Amino acid sequence: MVPMIWLYGKHACYAALQNKNRQIHKVVVTQKNERDAVSKLVQTNTRIDMMGKKDLDNLVGRDAVHQGIAVQVTPLGYEDISYLKNLTEENQIVVVLDQVTDPHNVGAILRSCAAFGVKALIEQERHSPKETAALAKTASGALEIIPRIHVGNLSQNMKDLQSMGFWTVGFSEEAKEYLHKADLKGKIAIVMGSEGDGLRRLTEEKCDFHLKLPTANFSTLNVSTATSVALYQTFIIQNT
Template sequence: MLYGRHSVEAALANPRRRLIKLWATQNALQRLEGKLPSGLAVELVAPHVLEQLAGSGSVHQGLVLEAQPLDSVLLEDVPAEGVVLVLDQVSDPHNFGAILRVAAAFGVHALITTERHGPGMTATLAKAASGGLEHVAVIRETNLARAIEAIKEKGFTVIGLDSEADNDLVTAPLQPPLALVLGAEGKGLRRLTRERCDLLARISLPGRIVSLNVSTAAAIALYIAQTARP
C-alpha cells in the first residue's frame, strides 16, 4: 500500500509497477487528471477511509494505492557505470527512504543493501522516498562483503564513508563507475565491509560535530561525487 502524492504519482507513472486499486478523495483525484492508467480500479472515498487504509496519522494527501512489489533486480544486472550506493545495515525506514529520494535526485541507478537488518519495502519507506523507490533499483544481498567484491570485479571503485578516515572525500578518486558505502548510524561500517572498500574517506566539516545523519551524509557525498566529474 502506497500513500502520499509523490509516492502514488511516481508509481502510477512507472510501467514496471503492477497496479491493483486506487482510493482517492475527490480533490486528490482531480489533481491526477490525465495521469491515471487505463483500466485501473478507482474508488472515491472520504479522508477517514484513507487513514484506515494507510494507517492512523499517515500523511496520505488524499491518495492510497495498492500495487504489487517491484520485481527484484539482480546484482549481476547492475551496469558498470554511474554511481551506486551500498548501505551496510541501515534499517530505519525513514532514513532508507530519504536516501532513496536523494539517490533518485542524483541519478543513482542502484542501491545495494543487506537482506537482514534492512527495512522492508513498506508504505512508510515509500512515503519517505517520495517517489525514489520507483527510480532506484534496490538489491538485497545476504553477504554484503561478497557483493562489494562482485561490483569491484565489474570495475567499480568502492569508497566507504567514515568520519574518522584519514582521506578527505573531496580528494578521493570519484570517477564512475563508483560505489559509495554508508553504514548505520552509531555502528558505522562493519569490519568486513571496511576491509572490502578500496578506500575509506571522510566528509570534512568545519564545525565541532563530525558525524551526520546517514541520509544527510549520502546527499553530501553524492554532491561531492557529482562535482568531481569533468
C-alpha cells in the same frame, strides 16, 4: 503469494502509477479532480474509489500524511548484482548500505540517489527494510526509479563490484582523507554504515579506500544526510 501494500501521498502514488513495472490493484482518492487525473494514468480496468478523508485516514493510518490519495500495489521486486553488468557509462555511482534498517533513512537515501543519478542501491537482504508505505512516502517517488539490489553476503558482493571495475569507497569519521580531495571519476560504489555501528569490520576491510566528510566541531550526521553530501560531491566531480 506476495502480500499487497498501500502507498499514500501524491509523489509516491503518482510515481507508482507512472511506473510500467508496478502492478496497481486499486486507487482511492478523496477529491473528484484527483480521480479524473488518476484515470488518465491507469488501465481502464483499474478500480478507482472515492472515499471521505476520515475513511482514508482509517485505511492507511491516522498519522499518515496521505494528501487525499492512496494506491494498493504489489511490492516491487529486487534486482540481482549482475544487473550492473549491463551498464556501460564511463562514470557510474552506486550506493552500498551496510545494515541500514530504518525505512525513513533508506527512503531519504533513495531520494538522494534519484537526484544525483545513482544507478542502484545495494543492501544486505536480511538487514534492510521491506518496501512499506513509510519508505515510499519518504522516498517521494524515488522508489519507482532506483533499482534496489539485495545480496546475501555483502563483503563477497563488494568483491563482485570490484571485479566489475567499481572502486569501493567506505565513509567513516576515522578516515584520514577528506571527500573533496578524492578522485571519484569512473565507477564508484559509496559504502555507508549503520547509524549506531558504522561500517562492520569485514565491510570496512573490503573497501578500496576510506573517506570522511569535512565538518566543523560537530561531526555526527544522520546516515541519509551523510549519503546525500557524499553523492553531491561525487556527482560534481564526475560532471565537471
